Every structure is written in structure tokens, then in C-alpha cells.
Amino acid sequence: xxxxxxxxxxxxxxxxxxxxxxxxxxxxxxxxxxxxxxxxxxxxxxxxxxxxxxxxxxxxxxxxxxxxxxxxxxxxxxxxxxxxxxxxxxxxxxxxxxxxxxxxxxxxxxxxxxxxxxxxxxxxxxxxxxxxxxxxxxxxxxxxxxxxxxxxxxxxxxxxxxxxxxxxxxxxxxxxxxxxxxxxxxxxxxxxxxxxxxxxxxxxxxxxxxxxxxxxxxxxxxxxxxxxxxxxxxxxxxxxxxxxxxxxxxxxxxxxxxxxxxxxxxxxxxxxxxxxxxxxxxxxxxxxxxxxxxxxxxxxxxxxxxxxxxxxxxxxxxxxxxxxxxxxxxxxxxxxxxxxxxxxxxxxxxxxxxxxxxxxxxxxxxxx
Amino acid sequence: xxxxxxxxxxxxxxxxxxxxxxxxxxxxxxxxxxxxxxxxxxxxxxxxxxxxxxxxxxxxxxxxxxxxxxxxxxxxxxxxxxxxxxxxxxxxxxxxxxxxxxxxxxxxxxxxxxxxxxxxxxxxxxxxxxxxxxxxxxxxxxxxxxxxxxxxxxxxxxxxxxxxxxxxxxxxxxxxxxxxxxxxxxxxxxxxxxxxxxxxxxxxxxxxxxxxxxxxxxxxxxxxxxxxxxxx
Numbered sequence: 220x221x222x223x224x225x226x227x228x229x230x231x232x233x234x235x236x237x238x239x240x241x242x243x244x245x246x247x248x249x250x251x252x253x254x255x256x257x258x259x260x261x262x263x264x265x266x267x268x269x270x271x272x273x274x275x276x277x278x279x280x281x282x283x284x285x286x287x288x289x290x291x292x293x294x295x296x297x298x299x300x301x302x303x304x305x306x307x308x309x310x311x312x313x314x315x316x317x318x319x320x321x322x323x324x325x326x327x328x329x330x331x332x333x334x335x336x337x338x339x340x341x342x343x344x345x346x347x348x349x350x351x352x353x354x355x356x357x358x359x360x361x362x363x364x365x366x367x368x369x370x371x372x373x374x375x376x377x378x379x380x381x382x383x384x385x386x387x388x389x390x391x392x393x394x395x396x397x398x399x400x401x402x403x404x405x406x407x408x409x410x411x412x413x414x415x416x417x418x419x420x421x422x423x424x425x426x427x428x429x430x431x432x433x434x435x436x437x438x439x440x441x442x443x444x445x446x447x448x449x450x451x452x453x454x455x456x457x458x459x460x461x462x463x464x465x466x467x468x469x470x471x472x473x474x475x476x477x478x479x480x481x482x483x484x485x486x487x488x489x490x491x492x493x494x495x496x497x498x499x500x501x502x503x504x505x506x507x508x509x510x511x512x513x514x515x516x517x518x519x520x521x522x523x524x525x526x527x528x529x530x531x532x533x534x535x536x537x538x539x540x541x542x543x544x545x546x547x548x549x550x551x552x553x554x555x556x557x558x559x560x561x562x563x564x565x566x567x568x569x570x571x572x573x574x575x576x577x578x579x580x581x582x583x584x585x586x587x
Numbered sequence: 588x589x590x591x592x593x594x595x596x597x598x599x600x601x602x603x604x605x606x607x608x609x610x611x612x613x614x615x616x617x618x619x620x621x622x623x624x625x626x627x628x629x630x631x632x633x634x635x636x637x638x639x640x641x642x643x644x645x646x647x648x649x650x651x652x653x654x655x656x657x658x659x660x661x662x663x664x665x666x667x668x669x670x671x672x673x674x675x676x677x678x679x680x681x682x683x684x685x686x687x688x689x690x691x692x693x694x695x696x697x698x699x700x701x702x703x704x705x706x707x708x709x710x711x712x713x714x715x716x717x718x719x720x721x722x723x724x725x726x727x728x729x730x731x732x733x734x735x736x737x738x739x740x741x742x743x744x745x746x747x748x749x750x751x752x753x754x755x756x757x758x759x760x761x762x763x764x765x766x767x768x769x770x771x772x773x774x775x776x777x778x779x780x781x782x783x784x785x786x787x788x789x790x791x792x793x794x795x796x797x798x799x800x801x802x803x804x805x806x807x808x809x810x811x812x813x814x815x816x817x818x819x
Contacts, residue, residue, distance in 0.1 A: 270719070273723060275719050275722055275723060296725070296727065299722065299723065299725050300725035302723065303723065303724070304719075304720070304723035304724075306716055306719070306720060308714070308716060310714065310716055310717050310720040312734070312737075312738055313738060313740075313741075322724055322734075323724040323725060326724055326725045326726050326730055327725055356815075370724070374724075374725070380723075
């Protein structure tokens with residue numbers, strides 16, 4: 220089975236700054252149509268890697284664009300013109316919103332009518348058509364960043380590179396803009412690389428997540444893989460230890476939505492339309508384990524937890540003050556309990572017990 | 588007091604009647620300094636952009652030299668240009684000494700470092716990331732230089748106006764290489780010097796007022812520019 224050719228492939232990429240290796244990535248590929256997030260703490264090398272990928276700074280190693288080596292089989296300028304980049308700051312030119320949005324097209328020598336069409340379409344996508352004659356100087360933070368995004372999307376890039384585009388926005392403009400960006404990326408099927416330090420933003424927007432630290436990619440994979448099975452200690456500590464589950468909404472009744480996960484039905488607070496693809500995030504401290512008391516019939520008590528499953532302990536690990544219990548309830552789940560609970564419940568690998576969590580403990584992230 | 592009031596009255600009269608000599612001097616001033624500003628803009632902006640955008644060893648030293656050049660004393664420039672154009676000097680064969688052309692040359696030498704220095708500063712003050720953004724938009728090096736220059740157009744306009752302000756009010760070089768020849772190479776500043784030394788205060792005041800008005804106009808535009816804000 221041959222994988223489809225990646226849009227961008229980096230081989231032995233490295234960036235040196237003042238003798239120190241700031242990025243050292245032996246192998247990284249960006250697949251057609253995917254959104255790949257680079258996450259990690261400050262100084263992990265995310266932005267540097269993104270700028271190396273876009274040929275904006277000197278790098279070592281090889282970059283391939285659709286199989287052709289950039290700089291040898293494929294000219295650097297043509298490669299850069301296949302990409303578009305949005306920075307944390309809008310970095311607008313001192314002219315109108317229209318002129319700003321047109322700049323990438325003008326650089327490429329597009330004809331006037333084509334520029335106009337592409338600009339108006341892109342402004343429409345980001346809901347700022349009404350601002351087109353406004354001076355970039357008079358825009359609010361959110362409007363300015365929308366213009367920056369519209370400018371990048373107007374050139375219909377093969378790959379969109381986004382460097383913390385939402386980080387400096389206030390929460391009021393941040394949420395709607397993320398929604399907007401997601402819609403545009405999905406409806407246009409744009410391949411994108413997103414740099415962010417916000418893990419939940421990455422989970423929500425991306426198909427794959429690359430966790431970076433010290434200039435290296437520690438793990439790359441689908442969100443639930445990275446979150447549920449961290450490759451090493453660093454990834455585990457960075458992503459936290461919540462469980463991430465992929466599911467599909469069945470519909471909503473009252474205040475709760477029912478989501479099918481691995482053949483089981485999970486209830487979550489909130490409303491979802493049937494068929495909505497979602498990712499559920501459940502923190503381990505919110506998962507309760509219980510066993511029937513000796514002599515009782517078991518399972519007869521009433522609880523406010525809407526989600527009650529029979530589960531099997533797959534692994535128990537001591538984490539110092541608490542125990543990390545990995546479970547299989549038809550889907551994986553992690554629970555934190557104290558050492559006392561571990562003893563009184565007799566928890567060990569293979570132990571069958573009741574697992575419960577409240578519908579309000581399920582964090583729902585809508586996908587696509 | 589009598590002297591000043593009388594001078595002002597007569598100066599006002601010279602101005603409102605468009606005294607032919609005053610008008611002639613003013614026009615020549617504008618022509619010489621305008622041309623010098625134009626030349627220094629072409630040379631200063633291109634060289635300034637080159638210095639600001641190119642990476643080369645000793646860049647700081649060059650920028651330092653340019654900044655020093657911004658304060659070049661006009662008499663020193665006048666001296667060098669005089670030597671250059673002197674009958675048996677290197678460019679003596681051109682016969683340019685004591686002509687308006689020589690004044691244009693001297694004023695260009697004075698204004699170019701001013702334009703260049705402000706150009707360098709203006710381009711270096713643009714956000715560093717703007718360069719990355721323009722390259723990321725697919726620009727060539729030439730497109731990058733053009734777009735950055737366009738982005739710095741207001742401070743560049745300031746550079747041009749500062750250059751103009753520097754040469755229109757300059758007297759040393761003009762008098763040395765132009766000779767202050769009546770009806771030929773006499774400009775506002777050289778005429779003011781002469782009329783004052785002769786005690787013709789009314790003419791001197793009239794010329795002074797015109798100079799002040801020009802300086803005010805230049806600074807008004809500069810102030811307008813400085814008070815504008817950059818886009819996000």
C-alpha cells in the first residue's frame with residue numbers, strides 16, 4: 220500500500236542559530252488536504268520550523284514539494300508562491316483592506332479582473348466584505364487579523380502556514396475567527412500547518428498533531444493518539460493525561476447530547492445535531508470507579524453520573540500521590556484515584572468494575 | 588523700533604506687489620533647491636534602501652558615516668565643490684563655477700546624506716516581520732524592496748522635505764559656488780546676507796519672510812506625517 224505523495228516533505232531539516240541547533244527534524248511530511256498542528260511550549264522551535272518549511276530562513280537538509288526537491292528540481296520562488304503565511308501580528312500594509320488582500324495576487328502578476336474576483340471572494344469568506352474600502356489603520360484587532368487571513372487565502376495557496384494566528388486576539392474575537400477559519404479550511408480543502416501553543420485549539424482544528432520540544436518533533440499523529448498514548452514523558456506532561464475519544468453525535472434530548480464512541484453511547488452536556496463528528500475530552504480526575512459492596516446485588520444505586528459503563532483495568536501506574544488507572548470500557552479511559560481507593564477497591568490489572576463520569580465532565584470539541 | 592516697523596511695512600509692500608527682483612530670487616531658489624532635492628531623492632532613497640536592506644559587514648560603520656553626513660556643514664561642501672570646479676581643478680573644464688548648476692551640485696551633496704539617513708532609519712523602523720510577510724506573499728527581492736519603500740513612503744516624504752528644508756535655507760555653499768550674481772545666481776539666502784550687510788533691511792526682511800513661510804510649509808507637512816499611525 221503506497222501512501223499518497225506528501226505536499227511538503229522535510230528530510231533531515233535543521234536550523235542552526237549561534238552554534239546551537241534550534242530545529243532538528245529528521246522526517247516530517249504534510250499530507251494533501253490535512254491540517255497539521257505544531258504544538259509545544261515556548262522555545263520548542265515551532266515557529267522556526269514553520270519558517271524553515273517556508274524557506275524564510277536558512278535551513279539545512281532537504282525540502283520536497285510534491286516530490287521535487289526545492290532549490291534543485293523546483294525553484295525556491297515558485298515554492299514560496301505555492302505557500303501563504305499568516306503571522307501572529309496581522310502585518311498589514313498601509314493601504315485599504317482591499318489593497319492588502321490583493322497584494323499576494325499583485326505580486327504574482329494577476330490580471331485586474333482576476334485580482335478583484337479573488338479578493339472579493341476571500342473577503343466574503345472572512346466576513347469582511349463591508350470593510351474593503353477601509354484603511355488598514357482603522358481596523359480592530361480581529362478585523363485586522365481577518366484581513367491578514369483573507370490576504371493569505373486570496374492566493375489559493377497549496378499549503379497555508381499559520382503561525383499562532385489567534386494568539387494575540389481577545390477572547391471575544393478569537394472564538395468566532397477560529398470558527399470562521401475552520402469553515403474556510405474545510406470548505407476549500409486547504410492543506411494547512413498551524414503553529415499554536417494552545418492544545419485544545421490544535422485538537423479542534425487539526426487532523427494530526429506534532430508535539431515539539433527542544434527543536435525536535437517528539438510525536439506526531441492524530442489528536443487522540445497523541446493524547447491517549449503519549450510517546451514519551453515530555454509529550455505526556457505537555458498534553459496532560461485526559462482521554463480523547465472520537466465519536467459521532469446521535470442527537471440531543473433535553474440538555475444532553477448522545478454520542479456514539481466505539482459502539483458505546485456517551486452522554487455529554489450540550490446540544491449536537493445528529494451526525495456531527497466530535498472529539499470528547501475527559502479529564503482523569505472526573506472519572507469515578509466503583510465496585511458493588513459484598514453481599515449487595517450491585518448496580519442498583521442511582522447516580523447523577525449519566526455515563527456508567529462496565530470496564531476492565533488494563534494498567535495501573537503509581538504517579539506519586541495518585542494512581543493512574545487505564546481502563547477499557549469499549550473505548551479507552553483513564554482515571555486518577557488515590558492509593559487508599561486502590562486498596563479498598565482492590566484495583567489491579569484485569570479487575571472488572573463500574574466506571575462512571577458525569578455528562579458535564581465531557582468536553583465536546585466539534586470537528587468539521 | 589522704527590527701523591523694524593518701517594522694514595516690515597516695506598517688506599509687505601515688496602511681497603504684495605510681486606516685486607520682480609524678489610520674485611526672480613524666489614523662483615531661482617525654488618528651482619535650484621527643488622532640482623537638488625530631486626537629485627538627492629533619487630540617489631539618497633536608492634542608496635538608503637540598499638544600505639538598509641542589504642546585509643554586509645561594516646554596515647553600522649556605513650550607517651554611522653551617513654548619519655554624520657546628515658550634519659555636513661554647508662561651507663565645507665562649498666569648499667570641496669569649489670575646489671572641484673576651480674578653473675584648474677579636476678572638473679574645472681566644465682566651467683561650472685559661479686553658475687546655478689554648481690549650486691545644484693553643492694546642494695545635492697548636502698541633501699543626499701539627509702535623505703539617505705532618514706531613508707535608512709525609516710526602512711529599519713518597519714517591523715522586521717514585515718519583510719518575512721512580504722517574502723511569504725511570494726515577493727522577489729526587488730518586489731520586497733519596492734513594497735518596503737512604499738510602506739515607508741510617509742517617512743520617505745519626510746526625508747525629502749528635510750532635504751529640501753536643509754538646502755533652501757543653506758547659504759554658505761551657495762554663496763561660495765554660486766557667487767551671488769545678481770539676476771543669475773542670487774537666491775533667497777545669499778540675497779538676505781547681502782541686503783542685510785548693505786543695510787537694506789526691508790528687502791532682507793521680505794526675503795526672510797518668504798524663507799520662513801517656505802520653512803513653515805515644509806514643517807507643517809512633516810508634522811502631519813509624523814502624527815499618522817502605522818496600521819496593525
